[in-house]
Amino acid sequence: MRITHNSNHDLVQNSILQSKGRMEKLQREGSSLKKINTPSDDPVAAAKILQMRTEKENNISFRDTAKLAEAYLGNSDNALSQMTDLLIRAKEIAIGQSSGASSNEGTRFGISEEVSQLFKQAISIANTRVAGRYIFGGYKTNSPPVNDKGNYQGDDGEMMVEIAKDVFINMNVPGLEAFNSQPRSSKDYREGQVEGRIFEDRGPAGVDADGNQDIEFQPRSEYEAIQGPQNANVFQELQRLRTGLLTGDLDSIRSTLDQFDQLIDKVNAVRSQIGSRLQGIESTSAAMDRHEITNAQLTQNLEDADLTQVMADMANEETVLRSTMSVSQRLLQPTLMDFIK
Amino acid sequence: MGIQDMMQTGRSGMIAAKAGISTTGHNIANANTEGYSRQRVHQQTNDPVTSPDHRSFVGRGVNVSRIDRVNDGYLEKQIRRGSMDLAELEEKDLGLTQIEDIFNELHGDGLNRIISKFFNQFRSLSNDPDNESLRQAVREASQSVINDFKRLRTDVIDVQNHLDNRIEGYVQDVNRLAKEIRDLNVRIADYESRAEPANDLMDHRDIKIKELSDLIETRVRYDKKNMVSVDLKGGGPLVSTVLNYELSVKRTGSDDEGKSTGTYDIFSNVSSPGKLTHSLQGGKLGGTLNVRDRSLNTVLSRLDEMAFNIAKTVNEIHRQGVTRNGVKGVNFFKEPVQVHRASEYLKLSDEVMSNVNFIATAATKDAPGDNRIAIAISGLQDMKLMNDGKSSFDEWYNGIVADVGMAKSHNTEGINQQKNIVGQLNKMREQISGVSIDEETMDLMKYQHAFDASARVISVADQMLETVLNIKKL
Incomplete structure (x- = not known):
C-alpha cells in the first residue's frame, strides 16, 4: 500500500479536528451546564423541554388563581359564618318574643331596635368586598349587591376560574343563592333582577366535534334540584320580625321561626359547599406541587449536563488530544530526505 | 556497432535519466497541489542493431516513450x-x-x-x-x-x-x-x-x-x-x-x-x-x-x-x-x-x-x-x-x-x-495518484545513479576512441 505524506497529513488533521470538535461540545456543555443547547442536540427532548416550560408557566398562573379563589371563598365563608350567627340571634329573639308570657310592648319595642341593627349588619355582610370587588353580587362586582331596603341588586353569575389544567371551580357564591332558602322561587329571581340566565347557561366555552368554538352554556341541574314553593329571604324575614315586634303580631313573629331555621340550614349548606371547594383547591394545589417536582426532575434529566461526566469526558479528551499530537509529531517528522547526505 | 553508437547509447540513458529526474522534481514540486496526479516516465529500449558478425542484436539504449499520469478515472468519478x-x-x-x-x-x-x-x-x-x-x-x-x-x-x-x-x-x-x-x-x-x-x-x-x-x-x-x-x-x-x-x-x-x-x-x-x-x-x-x-x-x-x-x-x-x-x-x-x-x-x-x-x-x-x-x-x-x-x-x-x-x-x-x-475515497486516490516524498526521493537517487552511470559509459567510449586513435603512435 502506498502511503503518501498527504494522507499522513489528512489523518493527523482529521484526528485533531475531531478531538477538538468533541472538546468544543464538552466546553459548551460545561459552560452552560446544559447538554441541550440547540434543538438539534436532541430534537425530541427540546420539544419536551418547551412543553414542560409551558406547563410550568401555566402552573404559576394556576397557583395565582387558586390563591385568589381561596381568598374569595375564605372571605365568603367568614361572611356567611357571621350571617349564621346573626340568624341564630334573630331566631333567639323570635323565640323569646313569640309567646305573650315573655314579651310585652316595652321589651318588643326595645328589641325591634336590635333587629334593625341586625338588618343593617346583614346588609353590610352581604356587601362584603375583597380587593374592592363585591363577592356576593354574582357578576355585578362593581355595585353593592343588596341595597338599604334589603333588595338584591346583583345577579346569579358564578365566576369559574381554572385552578389547574382543566380543573374549574366557581370562586364566588351569588347572594341570590346564599340569602334565599329557595332561590328559584325568590322574589329577587321572579322580579327579573337576574334575568334567569345562569339557570340556562354557564361554563367555559366548548369545542364541538367539528372543532368549531361555540359558547353553549350548560344548564345547571344543581339549581333545578333546589326548587320549592316556599322561599325565605334573610332580609325579608328580618323585616318581618321587626314589623311583628313593632305591631305586636305574635303569630307573625312565630312564623319567622321556621323560616330562620330554613335560612340557617341554607347558609350552613352553602358554607359546607364552600368548604368542599376550598378542600378541592388545597388538594389540587398539592397535586400540582407534586407534579411540578416531577416535572422539574424530568426537565433536569433532559437538559442538564452531568458535571462530573463532562469533567471526566474533558479530561479523557485532553489525553486523547495530547497523545494524537505527540504521535503526529513522530509520524510527520521524518522523511527519507533526512537520511540522505 | 561503432564506438559512436556506444556514445549515443550513453546519451540516451542520460536523456532518459534527466526526464526521470525532471518528472520526479515535478512530482515533488506538486506534492501539495490539489488534484495533482503523480506522473511516471515510461521508458523503452531503442530498436537494436545487428552485431557486426550478424549473429546477435546489440542494444542501442533507451528512449522515453511517454509520461503518464497515474489516475483512476472511475475513482475520480x-x-x-x-x-x-x-x-x-x-x-x-x-x-x-x-x-x-x-x-x-x-x-x-x-x-x-x-x-x-x-x-x-x-x-x-x-x-x-x-x-x-x-x-x-x-x-x-x-x-x-x-x-x-x-x-x-x-x-x-x-x-x-x-x-x-x-x-x-x-x-x-x-x-x-x-x-x-x-x-x-x-x-x-x-x-x-x-x-x-x-x-x-x-x-x-x-x-x-x-x-x-x-x-x-x-x-x-x-x-x-x-x-x-x-x-x-x-x-x-x-x-x-x-x-x-x-x-x-x-x-x-x-x-x-x-x-x-x-x-x-x-x-x-x-x-x-x-x-x-x-x-x-x-x-x-x-x-x-x-x-x-x-x-x-x-x-x-x-x-x-x-x-x-x-x-x-x-x-x-x-x-x-x-x-x-x-x-x-x-x-x-x-x-x-x-x-x-x-x-x-x-x-x-x-x-x-x-x-x-x-x-x-x-x-x-x-x-x-x-x-x-x-x-x-x-x-x-x-x-x-x-x-x-x-x-x-x-x-x-x-x-x-x-x-x-x-x-x-x-x-x-x-x-x-x-x-x-469522501475521506476514504481521497485516501484511495492518494494511494494511487498521490505523491509520496519517500518514493520520489528513491526515484531521484535511482535516476541520478542512472545519469552518472550513463555519463560514465560515454567517458568509457571516449577512452576507447582515444585508444583507437592512438594505435598508430604505438
Whole structure:
C-alpha cells in the first residue's frame, strides 16, 4: 500500500479536528451546564423541554388563581359564618318574643331596635368586598349587591376560574343563592333582577366535534334540584320580625321561626359547599406541587449536563488530544530526505 | 556497432535519466497541489542493431516513450460524486443552522414562552375581569405575540435573502467553470492532436469538473479527442466540447413548488423557457435551493397557519363576548383574510388597539365580574386547533422547533458520514495518484545513479576512441 505524506497529513488533521470538535461540545456543555443547547442536540427532548416550560408557566398562573379563589371563598365563608350567627340571634329573639308570657310592648319595642341593627349588619355582610370587588353580587362586582331596603341588586353569575389544567371551580357564591332558602322561587329571581340566565347557561366555552368554538352554556341541574314553593329571604324575614315586634303580631313573629331555621340550614349548606371547594383547591394545589417536582426532575434529566461526566469526558479528551499530537509529531517528522547526505 | 553508437547509447540513458529526474522534481514540486496526479516516465529500449558478425542484436539504449499520469478515472468519478453530496450537505447545514438559531429558545425567550404568557394573561384577566391593569397586560402580551411572529418571519425571510445571494454567486461560479472547462477542452484537443498527452491540463480540467460538481450534479462524457461534455442533471447541457452555455438568475413570483415571491429563478440559455429552478439537484446550488424552497418554506407556512388560527379562534370567541362598554361582536385581532403571510399581517383590531375596554371578558351585558369569555379564550391554549384538530398551538410550535432541530441533526449526521466516505475515497486516490516524498526521493537517487552511470559509459567510449586513435603512435 502506498502511503503518501498527504494522507499522513489528512489523518493527523482529521484526528485533531475531531478531538477538538468533541472538546468544543464538552466546553459548551460545561459552560452552560446544559447538554441541550440547540434543538438539534436532541430534537425530541427540546420539544419536551418547551412543553414542560409551558406547563410550568401555566402552573404559576394556576397557583395565582387558586390563591385568589381561596381568598374569595375564605372571605365568603367568614361572611356567611357571621350571617349564621346573626340568624341564630334573630331566631333567639323570635323565640323569646313569640309567646305573650315573655314579651310585652316595652321589651318588643326595645328589641325591634336590635333587629334593625341586625338588618343593617346583614346588609353590610352581604356587601362584603375583597380587593374592592363585591363577592356576593354574582357578576355585578362593581355595585353593592343588596341595597338599604334589603333588595338584591346583583345577579346569579358564578365566576369559574381554572385552578389547574382543566380543573374549574366557581370562586364566588351569588347572594341570590346564599340569602334565599329557595332561590328559584325568590322574589329577587321572579322580579327579573337576574334575568334567569345562569339557570340556562354557564361554563367555559366548548369545542364541538367539528372543532368549531361555540359558547353553549350548560344548564345547571344543581339549581333545578333546589326548587320549592316556599322561599325565605334573610332580609325579608328580618323585616318581618321587626314589623311583628313593632305591631305586636305574635303569630307573625312565630312564623319567622321556621323560616330562620330554613335560612340557617341554607347558609350552613352553602358554607359546607364552600368548604368542599376550598378542600378541592388545597388538594389540587398539592397535586400540582407534586407534579411540578416531577416535572422539574424530568426537565433536569433532559437538559442538564452531568458535571462530573463532562469533567471526566474533558479530561479523557485532553489525553486523547495530547497523545494524537505527540504521535503526529513522530509520524510527520521524518522523511527519507533526512537520511540522505 | 561503432564506438559512436556506444556514445549515443550513453546519451540516451542520460536523456532518459534527466526526464526521470525532471518528472520526479515535478512530482515533488506538486506534492501539495490539489488534484495533482503523480506522473511516471515510461521508458523503452531503442530498436537494436545487428552485431557486426550478424549473429546477435546489440542494444542501442533507451528512449522515453511517454509520461503518464497515474489516475483512476472511475475513482475520480466517485470522488466527484461523494464530494458533491458533501458540498450539498454542508451547504444545507449552513441554512439549517441559521433557521435553528432563529427557533432556539432553549436559553431564552421565544414564541413558545410568549404564547403561553398570552394565554396566561387571559387567565389572570378571568380572575379579575374588570381590572384595568390586567387588561393592559393582556394587550401587552398580545402585542408581544404579534411582534414575535413578525420577528420570526423577518428572520426567516432574511435567511431566504441570504440564500438567494448565495444562489446568485453559485450560478456565476457555474458559468465561470463552464467557460474554463470549455477553454481547457480546446487546449487539450490541441495537444492531443499532436500526440502529446496533456497530463497537467487534464488534471487541471479534472479539478474544474470537480469544482463544478461541488456546485451542482452533472454528468460528464469524454469523447475520442479527450474533450469533455458536461450536462446538468435534469437541466440540459452546460458544456458540449467547444461550446459552453450560460445560466442566469431572475427574480420572479412564487410558484406551487415552494418558491416564494421575489426570490431567484434559474434559467439556462439553452432552450427557450429554460427554467431550471426545480430540476437542478445536488451540490451547493441544489442544497441551497432545497433549504430555500423546502425547509424555509415549510417553516414559513407553518408559522402563517399558526398565526391565522390563533387570530381566527380568539376572534371567534371574542366576538361573542361583551366589551366593557357593552358592545358585542368586536374582534380582538384584526380578522385574518388568508393563511398566506398571516404571521406578517397579524395585528390587534383597531378597537382593542385604541382602548383596552374593548377587550371582551363577559358573555352578558352589564356584568363586570363575568369572566366566561376570558376563560374561554385562555382555554384555547390546550385545545387541539392545529393540524386538523390533532395538536394544540403549543404542540404545533414545538413541532416546528423539533422538526428544525431534527433536520439539522439529521444533516449533521449525514455530513459526518459523508466526510468519512469522501475521506476514504481521497485516501484511495492518494494511494494511487498521490505523491509520496519517500518514493520520489528513491526515484531521484535511482535516476541520478542512472545519469552518472550513463555519463560514465560515454567517458568509457571516449577512452576507447582515444585508444583507437592512438594505435598508430604505438
